[in-house]
Amino acid sequence: MSLHDQTSPSLLPMIKRSVIATIIAFFLFLPTLGLKTTASGGVDGLFLTYRWLLLGIGCGFIFVIRMAYELFWAPKDGDQKPAKTQSALAKTLGSAKIAKSVGPLLLAFAIVFPFLPFSDRYILDLGILIITYVMLGWGLQIVVGLAGLLDLGYVAFYAVGAYSYALLSIHFGFGFWMCLPLAGLLAATWGIVLGFPVLRLRGDYLAIVTLAFGEIIRVILLNWRGFTGGSNGLSSIPRPSFFGLPFNQEPGGFAATFGLEYSSMQRIVFLYFLILALAVFTFFVTARLRRLPIGRAWEALREDEIACRSLGINTVNTKLSAFAIGAMFGGFAGSFFAAKQAFVSPESFNFMESATILAIVVLGGMSSQLGVVFSAIAMVGGVELLRQLQFLKVIFGNDFDPSQLRLLLFGLAMVLMMLWRPRGLVSTRMPTVFLKDKKTVSAAMISQGRG
Amino acid sequence: MSQPLLTVNNLTMRFGGLTAVDSVTFDVYRNHITAVIGPNGAGKTTAFNCITGFYKPTDGQIVLRHKDDKEFKLEEMEDFRISQHAKVARTFQNIRLFGGMTVLENLMIAQHNHLMKASAYTIGGIFNTPSYQRAQEAAKKKALSWMDRVGITDRADDPAAALPYGAQRKLEIARAMCTDPVLLCLDEPAAGLNPKESEELNALLRSIRDHDDVGILLIEHDMSVVMEISDHIIVLDYGRKISDGTATEVRNDPAVIKAYLGVVEE
Amino acid sequence: MNYFIQQLINGLTLGSIYGLIAIGYTMVYGIIGMINFAHGDVFMVGAFVSLITVIVFGITGTTSIALGIGALILVAAISMIIAGIYGWTIERLAYRPLRGSFRLAPLITAIGVSIFLQNFVQATQGARVKPLNAIISGGFTILEGNDFVVRITYMQILIVVLTFLLMSGFTYLISKTPLGRAQRACEQDMKMAMLLGIDVNTTISTTFVIGAALAAVAGLMYLLYYGVIDFYIGFSAGIKAFTAAVLGGVGSLPGAMLGGLVIGLIEVFFAAYFSSEYKDVAAFSMLIVVLIFMPQGLLGRPEIEKV
Known part of the structure; x- marks a missing residue:
């Protein structure tokens, strides 16, 4: 089948479809792109600005995109539908042997990362952010990926962890290592408190209740001013020290003790390794849990809850344990977040965070820990790349703030990535136990859970 | 005969106005294959779900006895506890x-x-x-x-x-x-099997009965399976027990023939 | 007592708006079983389109009544159409390719669309709140006590009456027309409906368009009632409307309306008598309590677990 016969006769319908798409886009854009309401500053409220050029650019853009889609990506009528093959990345990560070597390589890279020549403060901060999300992703993966329970309020546990650390260290002077387990414990307790009444609910109801719970926590944090500082948050949270040595210029500080020259980077590097250690800990614990009876029961729950009950598995306790352990890792991460920022406020724990973490898990693949690493890098790192959008000021004028476009593109990327890989980067699963050889289980077999 | 493993007494299950199982009474013995048969909608699966705890019966008692004479009132137990403590295992009609x-x-x-x-x-x-x-x-x-x-x-x-x-x-x-388990409940285990597989299944069930010290309770549509391997057959129709006995007894029971073949009316 | 009645009126007004948005959630959930997370943002887009159209037409409080009403109907029609196109496009691009695929995928794309729409409107219209001077003002005083005067504004009457009319219309649509039958058939069993010759794609698209159009009406009413909107109103209104849909029993139109009224009343009464800061907590707690004791919602059909 030559490409030539295929394209030339169908060019006209392609243009027709593209024109239709453009007309639809015209109506979509007309009131939003084409007309802008601006406050006049007077009593009369608003006046309109007409932006016909922008509207034209928008519509032209859609025409080009649609045309490109028709020419390059759309399935042609004559084509056999290509068998859905896994992408190279998924194949690589899905295979047991390669996954085994990719993991240590990634870890090795993560360890030398702070000492690489390009690692300035900005890059390290980004590294810390990505690893935090990887850790959160692994925590949520237990709930969503393994147990199949849809949790839209995971950020609540992150918040509980962060505020636990903040409050315990401010009021009781507890150190980081003291607060960390307490924060995890408190978050796990909240996981159980929330889980107990609602886990009998069917899937989507569970999703909306967890979402509601996340919002409740945020509203409480926002309004219980005496305790949480309200929207001002809690500041001057003690920073973690290196086994009792603070990162400052004082004689008893880290730099002085080790005879180094003081640099603010030392604290950042320390924080980097702290979160890396926490993430590695999370990795090993969650990987181990998956191979234990409890982890198998979580997956069985996702596959078929009724069959679980027929085998004597207490499904309520099993779900609760998934919720609690997932929440615990959220609490750990939150604790680290508070320690790093030395400041917490409810703003950091909005629904966007929950959505981002959930997207990382779903895009990563429900039961692949490596997938989560790559999707966290893509999502968090990608969003950071979008910060470099200053050139757009040329088009939109100087009062334009590219950071708005950043989130806009983030939303768009979320849609496109899910369309591209609905089951995530790594959709296969590894058996937890085997007789002769470990074969990956293909995605089509795996149930999605009702939660 | 020894004490029954499972005693079902007056089991009744109503869904709204519909009585799916109507005061059914029967026993299941250890090392026996007991079959529950009946036309579609006779209440077999409902009775099954009551025994395994997936439904709470409207009325009646279901008592399971272990070898150490420990008794379990299944109608009061949660489904997973029935499997965990009373040791009743089950399979499902749609696997x-x-x-x-x-x-x-x-x-x-x-x-x-x-x-x-x-x-x-x-x-x-x-x-x-x-x-x-x-x-x-x-x-x-x-x-x-x-x-x-x-x-x-x-x-x-x-x-x-x-x-x-x-x-x-x-x-x-x-x-x-x-x-x-001490009691194995099978919901239409032969459904969808070809004759050879069906034969293998019979052999498997016999071997479990003879070697594993369990009682088997099965629901079946396929009469050939039932007649061949069952020690004891219970026939349900419209939620009521209409016959109870060995394969030969049941086969010759006029009530059963009527239920299966219907009154000649065409 | 008078204070109570005043809050009741306010609660019913707010509840009507929630109810209209909730219909979109409940219909979509009923037919394809997904939480259309972007629906709240379609409501927001509807409010913005209404605002822009109102300004284009130059409608103000001083426009003569006949002209004003005519113009407002036109505004409603335009924003319904545009929001409908938004609803159609979202379904076509973000949900349809994933139909029958992994269950969580459309949820994530829905969240993506929601983020996109919010930031699209923020980028094109600016982040500042948009105030609009009252167009329909005035009202009746219905009760005059010594301490408190109960007033019902024309706007409130309009909202409740319009909601009632739309609700009746859509109940008729769902129960009596071929479209409604097709919708219910898809709800029951999509494959079977397809085999019986129902155009499932069109039915689902229509559902999205109707839901979006109703949300646009809600957006217009929100704009006129509160006189101020911003790009973020879709989020909290969306969550509350979804709460209303679940509360009323997902899949049930009267349930969505009832749920909307309940959520509106709870919010208003809690704010009036206890604390306005925690009114959201009250609404969400109510949701949790209802779901625990009545998982099928107020008017939903109970679901029997099949073993």
């Missing part, structure tokens, strides 16, 4: 396997409660204590022995959903047996 998990994993999950204890509720498991390792190995061995018995050992590392239909039925029985 319910953990499709994305391997055959071996399916059989390991059946030993969940035992393994949970062995892993000291996960804490010991995290540190991989020797006692947990031993329990894990023993569980694997047991799973292997059941795979051997039903003949699916070569598929041990394949996902359950990839197995052919007949093998899935066998796996579901093996999985139920891995919970160490």
Whole structure:
């Protein structure tokens, strides 16, 4: 089948479809792109600005995109539908042997990362952010990926962890290592408190209740001013020290003790390794849990809850344990977040965070820990790349703030990535136990859970 | 005869105005195959779901006796506790396997409660204590022995959903047996099997009856299976028990013939 | 007592708006079983389109009544159409390719669309709140006590009456027309409906368009009632409307309306008598309590677990 016969006769319908798409886009854009309401500053409220050029650019853009889609990506009528093959990345990560070597390589890279020549403060901060999300992703993966329970309020546990650390260290002077387990414990307790009444609910109801719970926590944090500082948050949270040595210029500080020259980077590097250690800990614990009876029961729950009950598995306790352990890792991460920022406020724990973490898990693949690493890098790192959008000021004028476009593109990327890989980067699963050889289980077999 | 393993007394289940099971009484014995048969909608599966705790019966008593004379009132117990404590295992009419998990994993999950204890509720498991390792190995061995018995050992590392239909039925029985039941409840185990598979199933059920010290209660549509292997048959029609006895007795019962063939009316 | 009646009126007004948005959630959930997370943002887009159209037409409080009403109907029609196109486009691009695929995928794309729409409107219209001077002002005083005067504004009457009319219209549509039958058939069993010759794609698209159009009406009413909107109103209104849909029983139109009224009343009464800061907590707690004791919602059909 030559490409030539295929394209030339169908060019006209392609243009027709593209024109239709453009007309639809015209109506979509007309009131939003084409007309802008601006406050006049007077009593009369608003006046309109007409932006016909922008509207034209928008519509032209859609025409080009649609045309490109028709020419390059759309399935042609004559084509056999290509068998859905896994992408190279998924194949690589899905295979047991390669996954085994990719993991240590990634870890090795993560360890030398702070000492690489390009690692300035900005890059390290980004590294810390990505690893935090990887850790959160692994925590949520237990709930969503393994147990199949849809949790839209995971950020609540992150918040509980962060505020636990903040409050315990401010009021009781507890150190980081003291607060960390307490924060995890408190978050796990909240996981159980929330889980107990609602886990009998069917899937989507569970999703909306967890979402509601996340919002409740945020509203409480926002309004219980005496305790949480309200929207001002809690500041001057003690920073973690290196086994009792603070990162400052004082004689008893880290730099002085080790005879180094003081640099603010030392604290950042320390924080980097702290979160890396926490993430590695999370990795090993969650990987181990998956191979234990409890982890198998979580997956069985996702596959078929009724069959679980027929085998004597207490499904309520099993779900609760998934919720609690997932929440615990959220609490750990939150604790680290508070320690790093030395400041917490409810703003950091909005629904966007929950959505981002959930997207990382779903895009990563429900039961692949490596997938989560790559999707966290893509999502968090990608969003950071979008910060470099200053050139757009040329088009939109100087009062334009590219950071708005950043989130806009983030939303768009979320849609496109899910369309591209609905089951995530790594959709296969590894058996937890085997007789002769470990074969990956293909995605089509795996149930999605009702939660 | 010895004490019955399971005594069902006056079991009644109503859904709104519909009485699916109407004061049904019967016994199930250890080392016996007891079959519940009846036309579509006779209330067989409903009765089954009451015994295994998935439905709470409207009325009646279901008592299960262990060898040590311990008695369990199944109608008061939650479904998973019936499996966990009273040791009643079941399969489902439309097979319910953990499709994305391997055959071996399916059989390991059946030993969940035992393994949970062995892993000291996960804490010991995290540190991989020797006692947990031993329990894990023993569980694997047991799973292997059941795979051997039903003949699916070569598929041990394949996902359950990839197995052919007949093998899935066998796996579901093996999985139920891995919970160490005293009563095995099978919901239409021969449905969808070809004659050869059906024959293998009969042999398997006989072997379980003779060697594993359990009572088997099965629902079946396929009369050839029922008549061939059952020690005791209970016939339900419109929720009521209309006959009870050995295969020959039931076969010649006019009430049964009427229920199956209907009154000549055409 | 008078204070109570005043809050009741306010609660019913707010509840009507929630109810209209909730219909979109409940219909979509009923037909394809997904939480259309972007629906709240379609409501927001509807409010913005209404605002822009109102300004284009130059409608103000001083426009003569006949002209004003005519113009407002036109505004409603335009924003319904545009929001409908938004609803159609979202379904076509973000949900349809994933139909029958992994269950969580459309949820994530829905969240993505929601983020996109919010930031699209923020980028094109600016982040500042948009105030609009009252167009329909005035009202009746219905009760005059010594301490408190109960007033019902024309706007409130309009909202409640319009909601009632739309609700009746859509109940008729769903129960009596071929479209409604097709919708219910898809709800029951999509494959079977397809085999019986129902155009499932069109039915689902229509559902999205109707839901979006109703949300646009809600957006217009929100704009006129509160006189101020911003790009973020879709989020909290969306969550509350979804709460209303679940509360009323997902899949049930009267349930969505009832749920909307209940959520509106709870919010208003809690704010009036206890604390306005925690009014959201009250609404969400109510949701949790209802779901625990009545998982099928107020008017939903109970679901029997099949073994």
